Amino acid sequence: MLKAVRLLGLPLFLLLLILPARAAWQNVGSITHAAQSGASGVILETSSGAKILISFFDLNVVRIRIAPSGNFENAFSYAIEEKLRVKPKIKPIQQTAKEVIMELTSGEKVVVNKTFIAITIFDAAGEKLLADAAPAMFDRASGEIQATKMRRSSAETYYGFGEKASAALSRDSQNLTMWNTDTYRYAVNQDPLYQAIPFFIALDRGKAYGLFFHNSFRSSFDMGKSAPDKYTFSAEGGELDYFVFIGGKNRTPAKILEDYSNLTGRTPLPPVWALGYQQSRYSYPTQARVLEVAREFRRRQIPADVIYLDIDHMDGFRVFTWDKQKFPNPKELTDDLAKINFRAVTIIDPAIKVDDKYQVYSEGKTENLFVKTADGRDFNGSVWAGNSAFPDFTDPKTRRWFGSWYRTYLSNGIAGFWNDMNEPSVFPAEKDNTPPLRYNPFNTIPLDARHNGDGAGGTHKRFHNVYGLEMAHSSFEGLQKLQPAKRPFVLTRAGFAGVQRYAAVWTGDNTASWEHLQMSVPMLLNLSVSGVPFVGADVGGYADMPSGELYARWLQAAALTPFLRSHSENNLPNKEPWEYGADFERINRASIELRYELLPYLYTLFREHEEDGKSVMRPLWFEYPKDLKTYTVDDEYLVGRDLLIAPVLKQGQLKRSIYFPAGDDWRDWQTGILYKGGTTAEVEASLEKLPLFARVGAIIPTQTVVQSTNEMPKADLTLHVITGVAPDKTDQSTVFQDAGDGYGYRENSWRENKIEHQKNLLKFKRFGNFADGQKIKTIEFLGIEIKPQEIRIDGKPVNIEFDQPEKRVRILLTSDNVTEIATIP
Helix, strand or coil: CHHHHHHHHHHHHHHHHHHHHHHCEEECCCEEEEEEECCCEEEEEECCCCEEEEEEEECCEEEEEEECCCCCCCCCCCCCCCCCCCCCCECCCEECCCEEEEEECCCCEEEEECCCCCEEEECCCCCEEEEEEEEEEEECCCCCEEEEEECCCCCCEEEEEECCCCCCCCCCCCEEEECCCCCCCCCCCCCCCCEEEEEEEEEECCEEEEEEECCCCCEEEECCCCCCCEEEEEECCCCEEEEEECCCCCCCHHHHHHHHHHHHCCCCCCCHHHHCCEECCCCCCCHHHHHHHHHHHHHHCCCCCEEEECHHHCECCECCCCCCCCCCCHHHHHHHHHHCCCEEEEEECCCEECCCCCHHHHHHHHCCCECECCCCCECEEEECCEEEECECCCCHHHHHHHHHCCHHHHCCCCCEEEECCCCCCCECHHHCCCCCCCCCCCCCCCCCCEECHHHCCEEHHHHHHHHHHHHHHHHHHHHHHHCCCCCCCEEECCEECCHHHCCEEECCCCECCHHHHHHHHHHHHHHHCCCCCCEECCECCCECCCCHHHHHHHHHHHCCCCCCEECCCCCCCCCCCCCCCHHHHHHHHHHHHHHHHCHHHHHHHHHHHHHHCCCCEECHHHHCCCCHHHHHCCCCEEECCCEEECCCCCCCCCEEEEEECCCCCEEECCCCCEECCCEEEEEECCCCCCCEEEECCCEEEEECCCCCHHHHHHCCEEEEEECCCCCCCCEEEEEEECCCCCCHHHCCCCEEEEEEEECCEEEEEEECCCCCCCCEEEEEEECCCCCCCEEEECCEECCCEEECCCCEEEEECCCCCCCEEEEEC
16 A cells, blocks of 8 residues: 555656646637727736737738737837838727627638637638737746747648758648757757747748748747647747748748748848859968969969958957958059959958957947946956957947948958857857867857847847947948948858848858758758848858768759858868869859849849849749749759759769649750659759750840859840740740949849740840940740741841850840840740
């Protein structure tokens, strides 16, 4: 009997241990009062004392805020772009014994169950979009909050969440953590990484919705891993504040991304030079070596625009300084680089060396601009420069001050800036200035450190995830003030939702392995659909030494990604494109030349992103959401809607299987061979070839090969017409042109060539006043089996060049004001 009592007592004892921890969790209770809040929302009081505010933030965007304390926070939003918004008006709220209903005249509505608070959102057609699987939960003692949603079906898949190290495109059945972390040599499926973006797109049988968890605390998403019929998101503090993007009438991924980017902002058109090839190393050790590498690109005729200066250019790793022994005359260096059409980008770390003789530190200390410990002292931590202070970028005064220091680099001719270590990373104290080799998400500023929070105040626990974002903010706005006639180029390792307003993003310290090459495609695609269009991964891997084959295949895979940079850590052999022998040099040159040929197309896509929020690099499902086979294709990608890239990602592979999405047909860029949409084909992929395909109906601009973007104004354009369009179909393409820098394009100093493509007919229209754009000199029709009888430009027959083996027809334009080109088969 005693034994039985003891056995019964054991689980009771464990239960007593568990219950106090769980007892603090409670749900929001039932609705005790409901009232309309302004023209677009409803406020609900609950039996738990929590308050709920539900509003239509935009026509297709619902915002839900739950304040466990009953008081909504006034914390400054770093994610939401500040701009004038016109919120829609809802109908007068309806109440029944069981429900509260708010609805737009267009049909979208939100229904809240009164007794078992469950929020359900319906689209304009009355279809259930999203529903709570359980009431929202909170723990007032710890500050934790949680929401749980029903999955619409077992086929629902999820994409986005910023930067996640997974070789799979879908985030279904994964646990994901949002906490910016320095992750040198990260492994496959290691989480978290450098960028925390708590936004995702859900896709189910052709229809999409989006959800953005507007909370900067460490947060987690269980996307059906614990319970396959639901998903949960939670945070360690703050409000349960989230936006649901309904997606308009058709609920397309493009509409979701348009509305999300309208909320958090878009990437302004970058300077065209930033789209060129960029070469980096930690570190090119001297001024002479930097010039030597740049001149070698020119000697070997490998196009390039940018070379990087890593931390060894500084005096003792003090930011905004120069090592006068290694870099005795930085202005002379940038002048010499400019003579061969190169620009220099320098690294900027947030840590400021504690040194009273160092002006950046002494100013920051005097002006009280650094992050504080819990007891009010400046927090000091060890990074590359040793003991260092950290600017509080959540203080607008600090942002202005830090941004003003870029003048020291601009005066020396530096063109762009690379923000690193800004998670922020802090080395373990016992290792002084030696970087940690062991992954630790809490090698950072202490969580109880204090920040200004744009006047709201708070701890590092709240502001950790926005530290890198606000450093990029400081950099971008500082550069705008210092050089108002130029577009800033900022590259950042860490960020949060909204980082796209200020910076490009790369995937950090990757490794020279085939696994990392394979992983780079879904990583960049998920960043892209997280609202960040200017993305790339270091070619060849940052850590370790790639083989010639791996480097060549990586450069092919990355050639048309939005951001293209080759980078390497120190203590490794050289990794420049010519370092693997003559055959690989030829292959690598061709990959970079392909990028430069297609720069007019890439540049146009960045302009389109600024207008409508579409990503430059896209998963297949983004354009073809009704084709369910695209949902798990993670080794191919689209550039815009017109180019399909299927890179070789496996060692020794000389052919590969390619899926062509249903809805359009595709032609091989090199051979003109036609592939039907909705089919899979085995395609030859020799080491020299990047499998690249163009959508039938598209018109794609290219330019003659140039060695840098400085040469673009004199380079002629060719329009590649991808033939095979159906007789009843009209397609349209655009070529955007401007000065490549500055802000004239926001007025009227721009030009758009819009071309309608019907079967055997092209129609041209031009808009804008920019007169110095590249001239269209050649039209090339891809996929022509038999030479046409005649081609007429504005009614006049012209000479035809027919290349039957390549299935190409070429004609020359003698005028830049053509209105119509007709083909007589």
